[in-house]
Amino acid sequence: MHAPVAHAVAVAPIERAIVRQINVVRRADHLAPVRLSPDLSKVARGHNRDMLSHQLMTHDAGDGTSFAARMTRRLADRYRLVGETIYWGALKWNPTPDAIVRAWMGSPTHRAQLLDGRYRWVGVATTTGDYLGTPTLTVTADFGVRRR
Numbered sequence: 001m002h003a004p005v006a007h008a009v010a011v012a013p014i015e016r017a018i019v020r021q022i023n024v025v026r027r028a029d030h031l032a033p034v035r036l037s038p039d040l041s042k043v044a045r046g047h048n049r050d051m052l053s054h055q056l057m058t059h060d061a062g063d064g065t066s067f068a069a070r071m072t073r074r075l076a077d078r079y080r081l082v083g084e085t086i087y088w089g090a091l092k093w094n095p096t097p098d099a100i101v102r103a104w105m106g107s108p109t110h111r112a113q114l115l116d117g118r119y120r121w122v123g124v125a126t127t128t129g130d131y132l133g134t135p136t137l138t139v140t141a142d143f144g145v146r147r148r
Contacts, residue, residue, distance in 0.1 A: 011124075012126060014097060016036070018097045018101065018139065019122060019124055021097045021100070021101040022114055022122065024101075025115070026114065031115060036123070037121040037122060037144060038123070040079075040122060043123060044084075044125035044140035044142045045127065045140075046074075048140050051088075052130070055132060057088050057131070057138075075144065078144075078146060079146055080147050082144045083116060083119065084141065084143070085104050085113050085140070086138070086140050086141075087103060087137075087139040088136050088137065088138045089103075089136065090134050090136055090137075091137055095137050118145050119144065120145065121143065121144045121145075122143050122144070123142045123144075124142075125139070
C-alpha cells in the first residue's frame with residue numbers, strides 16, 4: 001500500500017473536457033496543446049473557493065491580494081509566466097465545456113490567454129456554489145510556463 005501523494009488533485013471529467021476544448025481552439029490556431037498540471041489545478045481550485053466565499057468574481061484574492069502577488073506566492077518557484085481565465089454561469093444554464101470555452105473566446109483578454117503560444121501547462125478547476133443568490137458553476141483556468 002502506498003501513501004497518498006499530498007499534491008495530487010482529483011480532476012473531474014468536466015475539467016478534462018474543458019482542457020480538451022481549449023486544445024481544440026489552440027489546434028485551430030496552429031498552437032501546441034496545453035497539458036494538465038496538478039499544481040496549477042490546485043491553485044485554480046483554491047481561487048474558485050476564495051471567489052465564492054467572498055462573493056467576488058475577480059482575478060485578485062478576496063483579501064485584496066493582487067493576481068500577481070497571489071500567483072507569485074503560490075507558483076513562482078515552478079512557473080516563470082502565468083495567466084488566468086475565470087468563468088461563472090448559473091447552473092440552470094447548464095454550462096458545458098464548449099460553452100465555457102466559447103465564452104472565453106468571445107472576450108479579447110480571455111482569448112489572448114487561451115491562444116498564447118508560450119503556455120504549455122494548464123490547471124482547470126470547476127466548483128459549484130452560491131454566487132449572489134444563484135447556484136453557480138465557477139471555473140478557473142490557470143496557464144503556465146514552467147521554469148527550466
